Amino acid sequence: MPQLNATGPDSHNEAVLAARLALSATATGGEAMSDVEFFAWLDERRPRHRQEVRRTTFAELSGWHFAPDTGDLEHRSGRFFAVRGLHVRTDFGPVPEWGQPIIRQPEIGILGLAVREIDGMLHCLMQAKAEPGNVNGVQLSPTVQATKSNYTRVHGGSAVPYLECFREPWARGHRVLADVLQSEQGSWFFCKRNRNMVVEVGPEVEAGEDFCWLTLRQVNMLLRYENLVNMDARTVLSCLPDWQHGPGPSRALHSDVAIRNWITGQQSEREVCAELVPLREIETEGWHVGEDRIAHERGLYFSIVPVDVASDRREVASWSQPLLQPHGTGVVAMLVRMIEGVPHCLVHARVEPGYLDVIELGPTVQCTPENYAHLPASARPRFLDLVERARPEQILFDTVLSEEGGRFLDAQNRYLIVQAEGDGPDHVPDDYRWTTLRQLGELLKYSHYVNVQARTLVVALRSVPGITAALPAAAGVHAVPAAGSTGEGAERADHR
């Protein structure tokens, strides 16, 4: 007779897991490696993973070529990824139609985090990993970070360590805590998504060279260091069950169904038609393919640049690839406030042309200020002023973090959590909503609701010590449709 599992959001299993995660996030003492030992260990890793990254020309880019029929920049194997053209038409905002280069990577990779109990406390298996686009070489990545080309060995490289924990977890007696496809940057990737997995393993799984066990408290502490916890680690951590809320009904400004109603309305009202086109076709739209870069005529947005990478790691000694280099450092900020003792954050229904389904929920502010210089003042990103004017005591988190170093060169964003002044903005436009962390955690069980930048801030929000204590209660904010909604135009500039 098969045994049934008790399941659902209030099951005993989930409550016990939440308590174990909360312990790992708050306890000091009992770590497998002390904070001091960690930094010493990391310093040792850096020289061993040195990569030499050298700009080159497309003509010399080994293994890659511009396809004769389309002009797309492709690997000769047809695998990995390609740089193609994207043509976008939309029925709202100041720019109704544009073309841009975009990275197309149809394969679904695995971003996997193994967790294990050590001396009664959950630890995360983190990896010291270098990527060619990182400003600082080594960053802290999840246990596994592998494209399908990686793990099916198209590279001809060596096996991906710990991959089997994620590909056959049940067969090995591991317990899956989270598993969901999530999108990545919709302005730079077309319909890119990765599998975000957290798996609890047993004591037979040990930390190999370049791996270490850290508690959630330690990972949260490290998140405040510049360019240390990498994007893949942050997105996987955001998919962990939200441990900060007890079982039973919760309270929120908007009910869960009202939030879903709002999301579906935003998806339905906005018409975005994005289609891949030959890269050659966007040359008429301000993008030029030069010898050593594909760049916009205004010098804005980003460039595609070819690089050679030399490494002494054993998997692959050296290789070449294009990287996307964004121009300018982005500002990514979440405005938070307490409502009747419950922290709420102001999310934005954001359109990016590479999203699978029109919009995803982003942070309150997500932009690269430089990209707005040529646009009228009305196109200035909404709420950016509130972030720039914030007093030090309003700022609960402020760290420059890197985006995926395997595809992006020197891509950094300044991530902020800003406590709203007084009651927060009086009215929020209809494409913004105050949501609770529990509501975002619930949406994160499903694909394509919360964007990659907001996922980093969800992790950061969960790391703010006593966020409920840090925010004074505030009052008087209601969601009202915006007259004119001038903010809508602003977000677009970054997509071009």
Add this chain to the structure above:
Amino acid sequence: MPQLNATGPDSHNEAVLAARLALSATATGGEAMSDVEFFAWLDERRPRHRQEVRRTTFAELSGWHFAPDTGDLEHRSGRFFAVRGLHVRTDFGPVPEWGQPIIRQPEIGILGLAVREIDGMLHCLMQAKAEPGNVNGVQLSPTVQATKSNYTRVHGGSAVPYLECFREPWARGHRVLADVLQSEQGSWFFCKRNRNMVVEVGPEVEAGEDFCWLTLRQVNMLLRYENLVNMDARTVLSCLPDWQHGPGPSRALHSDVAIRNWITGQQSEREVCAELVPLREIETEGWHVGEDRIAHERGLYFSIVPVDVASDRREVASWSQPLLQPHGTGVVAMLVRMIEGVPHCLVHARVEPGYLDVIELGPTVQCTPENYAHLPASARPRFLDLVERARPEQILFDTVLSEEGGRFLDAQNRYLIVQAEGDGPDHVPDDYRWTTLRQLGELLKYSHYVNVQARTLVVALRSVPGITAALPAAAGVHAVPAAGSTGEGAERADHR
């Protein structure tokens, strides 16, 4: 001070709503219109909605043309929908690459159901509506069934009644019970999705001509009549909160996270690359554009046929459009069994090329048997034998129902719920899972998890009186990965 809502799956609000839905689904007496009155009312409607549908040629198809550069069949306004080519490549199954025509309709329409309490009982506002592709003219549709072209009046037609209940529900004091984008047929539509909404309205909303208030019990009873409750009504009804389960944790063979882990694994392991191409390009792949049809050289799958429609309705007196005519009647069946007193249904992770994200959960069997005649026996749809061999007492539901008559001509499927014999199949392949109705209900709050055929069977399952009593307990079934998974090839034949 803003008031917070109690929210989450176990909130009092949701429990009260479930009880009200359960009452509407089970009580006899108290209906706004008796069953007998309903049939009399429907008989009156039929002659008033007569449509004359006449096959024509593409050359004579008013308002439509083949675009000179691509050969795509388009409306001259650029709106509505187009018939384009789709090129599909995949790394599994017997057919690694194919081309086919596909309907592209990027607009998101609204399928809206208004519900209202009348004498203490919830009633659904149903509409008698004719569609040109319906085998029998008028069927029962939800309150609103409108494409964006409809409700923004591209047709030049009259206003869509009740539309405001769905576009501005909160502003009118209505309560949204469900709102989610859901996909439609992935073999016939490319990334098509509609907004499925259920809104509770107040007594100020009354049934106009062609509309009637029916209880859930009445709608469920009508679902057993052939070609009566239309596809749009069925998909909206499936998105109603699942009222059959009380609050608190539930029991299931697989936990909720295990089901999500399985879905994500199925999405990740299968590589499907589907891209729109000019319709002209698929002529080399067995599809021929003739004077009066686009058809496959083997006569299989479906044809695209042009029709003229004459109607005496006031919105639009007559128009022309292409319709997709499937060849053969499909078989769509869900196998169900009791496990420890909890009914489970066997869902299939189905690949269809038009899905937004690789797979969606379909019924146990979904095929058109004719399409497999030319394929080897090993490609025969898995579990079709179990359905065809079922004894009458195993069959809990068996009705021929129509698919969307606005796009499909004479598209009918035989929908079945079949109680598994004994303990059910001994082993289920890895692309199948036993799930509970509660688990499917939870997934239906989010987009693109449960396909349109399975959604009809969810509604049918909820309508089986005392399904828990109808099924004897059974034992001994475990999910094991299939050796070879020959079923995978089978599903593909219908996509071509």
